Amino acid sequence: MVEVSAVWAPLAAILLGLLAVAAAGLDGALAARGQGTPALTGTRRPGVEMARLLRQRRRTLVSADRPLWRFGGGGLGVVALLMVAVIPLGRWTLLDLPVGVVWFNAMDVVVWALVWLAGWGPNSGYGLVGGYRFLALALAYELPLMFALTGPAVAAGSLRMADVAAAQHGLWFAVWMPVAFAVYLLSVVAFSVWGPFSTPAGVDVAGGVLAELSGADRLLLLAGRYALLAAGASVAVPLFLGGGAGPLLPGWAWVLVKAGLLLALLVDLRWRWPALRPERFAEVGWLVLLPAVLLQVLVVAVVAVVRS
Amino acid sequence: MGLTDRLRKRLARWAVSGAHVLLVEAPDGWAARVGAERAIDARGWRVANGPADADVLAVCGRPGPELAAAAARVWDQLPGPRVRVDVLGAERAGAALTAAATGLADDVAQRGDARRRGEDASTSGPADDSDHGDTDHGDSDDGDGDHGAGDMAPHGIPLAEGAPDRDGLEMDVLHLPLGPVLRHWPAGLVLHTTLAGDVVVEARPEVLDPDRGPQPSATGAAEAAARRCDAAADCLALAGWNTAAAAARRVRDSLLDGDPQGPARLAELHRRVRGSRTLRWSLRDLGRVGDDPLDTRRELPDGWRGDAYDRLLALLRPLDAASDAADRRPGEPALAVLPELVTGLELGSVRIVIASLGLGPDDVVRHPAESGVRRA
Numbered sequence: 001m002v003e004v005s006a007v008w009a010p011l012a013a014i015l016l017g018l019l020a021v022a023a024a025g026l027d028g029a030l031a032a033r034g035q036g037t038p039a040l041t042g043t044r045r046p047g048v049e050m051a052r053l054l055r056q057r058r059r060t061l062v063s064a065d066r067p068l069w070r071f072g073g074g075g076l077g078v079v080a081l082l083m084v085a086v087i088p089l090g091r092w093t094l095l096d097l098p099v100g101v102v103w104f105n106a107m108d109v110v111v112w113a114l115v116w117l118a119g120w121g122p123n124s125g126y127g128l129v130g131g132y133r134f135l136a137l138a139l140a141y142e143l144p145l146m147f148a149l150t151g152p153a154v155a156a157g158s159l160r161m162a163d164v165a166a167a168q169h170g171l172w173f174a175v176w177m178p179v180a181f182a183v184y185l186l187s188v189v190a191f192s193v194w195g196p197f198s199t200p201a202g203v204d205v206a207g208g209v210l211a212e213l214s215g216a217d218r219l220l221l222l223a224g225r226y227a228l229l230a231a232g233a234s235v236a237v238p239l240f241l242g243g244g245a246g247p248l249l250p251g252w253a254w255v256l257v258k259a260g261l262l263l264a265l266l267v268d269l270r271w272r273w274p275a276l277r278p279e280r281f282a283e284v285g286w287l288v289l290l291p292a293v294l295l296q297v298l299v300v301a302v303v304a305v306v307r308s
Numbered sequence: 309m310g311l312t313d314r315l316r317k318r319l320a321r322w323a324v325s326g327a328h329v330l331l332v333e334a335p336d337g338w339a340a341r342v343g344a345e346r347a348i349d350a351r352g353w354r355v356a357n358g359p360a361d362a363d364v365l366a367v368c369g370r371p372g373p374e375l376a377a378a379a380a381r382v383w384d385q386l387p388g389p390r391v392r393v394d395v396l397g398a399e400r401a402g403a404a405l406t407a408a409a410t411g412l413a414d415d416v417a418q419r420g421d422a423r424r425r426g427e428d429a430s431t432s433g434p435a436d437d438s439d440h441g442d443t444d445h446g447d448s449d450d451g452d453g454d455h456g457a458g459d460m461a462p463h464g465i466p467l468a469e470g471a472p473d474r475d476g477l478e479m480d481v482l483h484l485p486l487g488p489v490l491r492h493w494p495a496g497l498v499l500h501t502t503l504a505g506d507v508v509v510e511a512r513p514e515v516l517d518p519d520r521g522p523q524p525s526a527t528g529a530a531e532a533a534a535r536r537c538d539a540a541a542d543c544l545a546l547a548g549w550n551t552a553a554a555a556a557r558r559v560r561d562s563l564l565d566g567d568p569q570g571p572a573r574l575a576e577l578h579r580r581v582r583g584s585r586t587l588r589w590s591l592r593d594l595g596r597v598g599d600d601p602l603d604t605r606r607e608l609p610d611g612w613r614g615d616a617y618d619r620l621l622a623l624l625r626p627l628d629a630a631s632d633a634a635d636r637r638p639g640e641p642a643l644a645v646l647p648e649l650v651t652g653l654e655l656g657s658v659r660i661v662i663a664s665l666g667l668g669p670d671d672v673v674r675h676p677a678e679s680g681v682r683r684a
Contacts (some may be wrong), residue, residue: 042352055319055320056363058389112387129505133656196548200463202546204546211360213360273586274586274587275546276590279589
């Protein structure tokens with residue numbers, strides 16, 4: 001594994017941005033189909049929305065905590081970029097941390113603070129409720145996510161992303177630890193405030209954490225949301241989908257292909273499932289997901305001991 | 309024409325091709341609002357969730373003075389570029405949106421509007437800001453009385469008070485009026501809620517412009533079914549199931565158009581909604597009505613029996629003139645039971661419960677006998 005210079009960070013940002021725009025385009029196409037207009041016109045959606053929000057004025061509210069509010073909205077994209085920094089792209093990586101898996105986990109916990117601040121900052125009732133909802137969801141998904149991340153790390157005997165990816169030659173972790181993989185994907189959808197977990201920005205609270213954002217500020221938060229979804233899908237590649245391993249194509253291309261396909265799946269989820277109400281999901285998180293993923297980790301640990 | 313001008317024109321063209329419209333529905337504006345929604349879909353525009361998200365404010369129907377005042381306050385909250393249009397009937401919705409698109413793309417007029425707003429804000433001083441301030445879509449004066457000026461009320465907004473929550477713990481409470489300008493919300497209704505976190509601990513309904521006369525209701529079984537379908541679409545959207553909500557709106561449109569396939573599509577939608585286990589799990593036991601002897605004494609409409617899930621499925625029942633006629637019993641104290649029904653629920657559940665009742669303009673009326681419904 002070659003750790004490349006930080007000069008390449010913009011390339012990582014561009015790749016992440018392209019994935020995010022592709023996700024937004026796919027979502028626009030699915031939305032257009034639902035509206036009864038040709039799906040192809042929907043792919044223009046990210047561009048149209050960007051133009052609209054760049055032209056729109058920013059706004060603020062009385063007694064808004066502006067620094068924290070802007071920090072919350074703008075931080076999501078930064079966190080997404082910090083997440084993908086530890087992904088091995090073929091032979092290269094930006095940050096070859098010996099604790100890459102923990103790094104990813106730490107970054108997803110930062111999202112707690114950011115979404116909460118985005119809800120708290122504007123001094124608006126709907127925003128505040130959105131923030132509460134995110135924390136309620138986070139309490140339900142975070143522990144299962146932590147244990148889901150433990151699975152690949154235990155099986156590989158390392159917290160380094162490259163080692164985890166390399167430990168899967170022959171059999172992807174997604175195949176023999178499906179529960180951990182499923183919980184991981186659910187958590188990615190949840191920390192991206194997406195689809196079934198989008199209640200913190202739900203229409204029932206007039207947009208929740210999005211309720212008071214306009215113009216460039218709104219654009220940053222929406223883009224950050226797609227970037228988080230893309231980052232989560234990309235990190236799944238070394239953790240569960242064998243990293244860059246695959247026939248014909250070079251390693252970096254496989255990473256992007258796998259991340260793109262997984263991302264498409266996550267985007268589509270929004271159009272398939274009703275939202276999970278936070279107060280009902282807490283029960284699922286603690287009584288179903290957590291025991292299931294603990295059992296999964298037990299199985300993985302036994303297999304790891306037997307193999308060594 | 310310079311390069312920047314051309315770029316600006318292009319930016320405007322793109323921006324306008326995906327404008328977001330905030331709909332204000334007056335009690336007589338159901339048909340106009342449905343027409344506006346269809347025109348929005350046809351243009352590939354979007355319905356906005358709130359004023360911050362909106363480029364166009366479309367007032368559907370003829371609002372009374374109180375609703376008009378609320379719409380004016382919301383208008384102040386649109387970030388701009390912004391356009392306001394009145395949609396007086398379904399058939400005029402397309403033309404209204406075309407006018408809105410022209411207005412939005414007019415850079416000169418929009419810059420003038422922005423300049424005037426800047427001047428207004430600087431002359432009116434900070435005291436006036438409370439109106440542009442919070443998302444208040446109704447009165448913002450709740451709880452003002454017992455807090456003087458000074459530190460307890462920075463910028464004229466009182467700090468949160470404490471009160472015991474449903475578990476008896478002391479918690480900050482927040483006053484949040486729901487409506488009247490709120491998506492998927494009954495026209496002309498404001499629900500003044502007190503929230504502990506996101507749980508409603510107190511609710512008081514208020515009817516805007518209560519002195520209006522009887523409202524146009526459904527003419528014929530097909531339109532009654534279309535109105536029910538529209539209520540079901542609201543409920544599905546609030547439950548976060550966008551695809552089914554869009555499908556319900558399409559069924560509503562085909563019923564309104566007299567499409568012979570309409571009833572069959574309604575039945576298919578009913579099957580599809582009934583088939584979703586996630587939805588059932590999510591809505592079961594919400595806002596249950598009918599087991600309580602109090603409820604039978606009140607003679608609530610039959611369509612209210614059961615929980616939100618039952619009511620949603622009942623909204624999607626087949627065309628049936630008799631049952632729809634039975635449903636419309638003016639004078640029922642529909643609003644009087646709202647507070648009991650929603651107190652103790654999370655805000656999102658409150659929204660779903662209210663949508664599942666399918667309140668029409670004739671339900672949102674004042675009952676002098678009910679003390680809870682008087683104007684505060």
